[in-house]
Amino acid sequence: MRKWLPLTAVCLGAFMLLVDVTIVTVALPDMAADMHTGFAGLQWVMDVYALAPAALLLGAGSLADRIGRRRVYLGGLTLFAAASLACGLATGPAALIAFRAVQGIGGAAMFATTMALLSAAYQGRDRGVAFGVWGAVNGAAAAAGPIVGGLLTEHFGWRWIFFINLPVCALAVYVTLRAVAESRDPHARSLDLAGIATFTAGAAAVTYAVIRGGDNGWTSGTTLGLLGLGVAAFAGFVLVELRGSHPMLDLSLFRSHTFVGVMAAGLLLSGAAFSYLMYVSLWLQSVEGMSPVGAGLVLLPMSAAGFVVAAGAGRLLHGVSPGLSIGGGLLLIGVGALLQAWLPAAGDGWPALVPGLLVTGVGVGVATPALAATAMGAVAPARAGMAGGALNTARQLGTALGIAVLGAVFHAGLRSGLGEGGRDLSEPLASGGAGELLAAAPAGGARDSLAALVDAAFASGLRDTFLASAAMGLAGALMAFLLLRRTPRAAAPMIPAPAAPTSAPVPVPRP
Known part of the structure; x- marks a missing residue:
């Protein structure tokens, strides 16, 4: 059993990271009410946690190669635990957003080192088993996040979605210190600080x-x-990357149309499949009156479908053109969003979303296993770690930009649905305050009219959001079909990770 302790240490960190993406989704209405924050504040609570890893993943990987992957992983765990405690104790939205950013920095350190630690700890068949277990934990964590978040929020309060990280971090640190050996790259490049700074500034702005x-x-x-x-x-x-002697991202990789296609597919997949979930959760709880646990259960079909399909897709679709698997998966994601845009109307409840969520989950499960293998096959073996980091960065950036873009679309659709006379209601409704508005309205016809207006406004906002998501998915499918026409050369052996409703890292062997 001792030989599997390094896997245990890595899986504890991965589970916590991915749970913390989806666990927040169902707690947003309670956060908004407690912190008196608006719609933009809620967006940043979700967005900054994806934006920080997107900006720092490549740099964290370079740092880990230089000073030690175990050391950086432990630093990431410690920082993540401290930021989780601070998030739980935050007294205002600005502090919460700032500490979520620090959580994301810790997450970047962990994202960048987990697969390298497994690659160093295991060889041969054991490595395949370790990658498979790690992938299963990824899928299970993302699927469990809304349920765990709902239970904690409903019974203990939203702050416990952060406090729960502390014992998990402590256990992960203990096991890592006991069982994980240090590893580093003796030929590691120097840190590209200028590249990190400019990329971070661009993404944030x-x-x-x-x-x-x-x-x-x-x-x-x-x-x-x-x-x-x-x-x-x-x-x-x-x-900076063109002129630097040790760039964190070799831009010559983009001369390959396959690499360009994979990066575009990773970015658009995350934006199209996952970024609207926070707006669905706001609707389920503030308009449909569901509990946090109920809202989490509604989102479960998507993650469950992705998990089950991805577990078999890596084997069943082996040898299939990446254009077909990745493009087909993105096409299903676009169709799933269209189903959600077409079915709901004012007065429809949550069951109207389930068919679209299932189709989207199947699409994620079909596309995800091929993304990493195709990225590896598009570059020379010496660039495998860089290609994997770039793919993870694209997926994180897709989530961050997707939340921002779809949030703007949702808010505009909500205001349009309210009409000229109800524009002042758009901000409290978008912040999860529909229940309070309806409770404060006089009983009788006035309340019924307001309820009908709110229902129609959310239907308008969500429909526009799903249409925008569908456009991203279909655009990604078109790019995949055009750019990923050939099966890539064989990459390093790997077990694809089951898909999950998050921009989770994909299993990528580092050189």
């Missing part, structure tokens, strides 16, 4: 511009200035 665009106006000086800053920062990133 664009995300903030999109989140604030609905309130400030898309042509306002603030929005255009932030977008301009983001474009300038990304341009700086390109220059």
Whole structure:
């Protein structure tokens, strides 16, 4: 049993990281009520946790190669635990968002090292078993997140979704210290600090511009200035990577149409499949009156379908063109979103969403196993770690931008559904305050009219959100069909991770 302790240490960290993505989704209405925060604040609580790893994953991987993967993993666990405690004790939305960002920094350190630690700890058949167990834990964690979050929020309060991380972190640190050996790359590159800084600035500026665009106006000086800053920062990133002696991302990789297709597919898959879940959760709890546990159960079919399909897709679709598997999966994601946009109308309840959630989950399960293998096959073996980090970055960035873009679409659709006379209600409704508004309305016809207006507004907002999500999925499918036409050369042996409703890291062997 002792030989599986390194796997236990890695799986504890992975489970906690992925649970903390989906566990927050069902707690958002309670957070909004307790913290008196608005719609943009809720978006940032979700978004910053994806944005920090997107910005720092490649840099964290380079740091781990230089100073030791075990050391960086332990540092990530410790930082994650401290930030979780601070999130649970936060007294305002600004503090909560800041500490969620620190959680994301700790998560980046853990994301960047887990697979390298497993690769160093196991060889041969044991490595395949370890990757398989790690993938199963990924899927189980993401599926369990809404249920665990619902139970904790409903019975103990939303702060316990963060406090629960402390004993798990402590156990993971203990097992890591006892059983995980240190490893590093003797030929590791120096840190690309300029690349990290410019990429972080670009991603943060664009995300903030999109989140604030609905309130400030898309042509306002603030929005255009932030977008301009983001474009300038990304341009700086390109220059730094082209001129640097040790870039964290070798831009020559993008000369391969296969690599470009995989990056685009990873980004659009995360944005299309997962980013609307927080808005669905707000509707389920604030309008449909469901408990946090009930809302978590509604989202379960998607994650369960993705988990089951991905477990078999890696073997059943082996040798199939990546354009067919990845493109087909994204096509199903787009169709699933269209089903959700087509079926719901004012007065429909949560069962109307289930067919679309199931189809989306199947699409995620079909596409996910091929993403990592195709990325590995598109580059030289010496660039395998960089390619895997780039794919993880694309998926995290897809989630962050997806939450921002779909949030703007949802809010605009909500305001449109309210009409001119109800525009003042859009912010409290988007922040999960529908129940309080209805309770405060006079009983009788006035309350019934308000309830009908709220129902119609949410139907409008969600329909527009699903249509935007479908557009992302179908655009990703088209790019995959066009760019991923050939089966990549054989990559390093690996067991694909089951899909999960999160931009979870994919199992990638580091060189």
